[in-house]
Amino acid sequence: MRKLRFGIMASGRGSNAEAILQACREGKLQAEGALVVSNNPDAGVHEVAARFDAASQTIARPDFPDGGSFAETLIGAFRDAGVELILLAGYMRKVPPALLREYRGAVLNIHPALLPRHGGKGMYGIHVHEDVLRERDRETGVTVHYVDEEYDRGPILLQKGGVDVRADDTPEALAERVLELEHRAYPEAVALWMEKHRSIV
8 A cells, every 4th residue: 555645734833743754654654744834934843844854835825915826825735745635733724715625525633622622713722721621621632523614613533532631730731631642643543534535555
């Protein structure tokens, strides 16, 4: 079976990108990172990509006169790289609908909570963990889901709980423990997607 070529979209340090690329390097995933795209030229994910010999580009919406040309540029970059699956890994911008249409069923996101709880517009990063504590949940976890036009509403591919919410937790402490689970769950979800969607070629 030839390796899956995937793309990553990230805005920050790229720890989930690193976990996935490391899983590939260790042979846990029959896949390779073909292209990393960030909206931020200073994002740490560019350094992550370089360490794993993956190409990276900055493609930012403000650099384009209209949304259509932005979407076309994204699609073209991923197509030119032979990308079959796109992974959102802390990408802090809304994905253009045209990209979702082009890669229908092949764009995944990881969310640091047990959807449908603590999802939707504004629920990202530390805000999610603040909401978990505010609602006094006893347990949290992560969800990997297909991306569609609505925030955090796409079908769930993989969900893992088991992160206890402690009485003395801060959002930052909780985020750190959830992130450890993210790093295990995302490569597992990629493998599951490959089982579900790829032909043996």
